[in-house]
Amino acid sequence: MILGADNRKKWSKQDVLVMQAYQMVQDERCTQCGLPRWLCHNKDARLQVRIKEDECWVKPELKAHEESRSKDDNFIGGTAYPEVYDRRGAPLHTFRASYYKQLAEEREDADPEDGSF
Ligand SMILES: [Zn+2]
Structure with missing residues (x-):
């Protein structure tokens, strides 16, 4: 070690x-x-194959950051990575239940025939 x-x-x-x-x-x-x-x-x-979309709101933020950084001639290196946080300081695990509730609601709205969203 x-x-x-x-x-x-x-x-x-x-x-x-x-x-x-x-x-x-x-x-x-x-x-x-x-x-x-x-x-x-x-x-x-x-x-057969069907293409589905997976929507992540963090990736566009990361991409915008990397694009602005690539325009900086003085930038030397480093890897950008996302860190999600709550603006009021709540622990992130408190968002887990609301995510699964949202997922269940989306599935209820989905067409039961093809199982997609
Ligand atoms: Zn393959």
């Missing part, structure tokens, strides 16, 4: 099995689209 002694325990058999399972999942994932290879490399004509 770089900082102090290594106080981690040795891996148990279960730790090794979990890591092997994780590696198997990673190995099955397509490097191009992220789906399991058995789906996106499968030539079975019954399989």
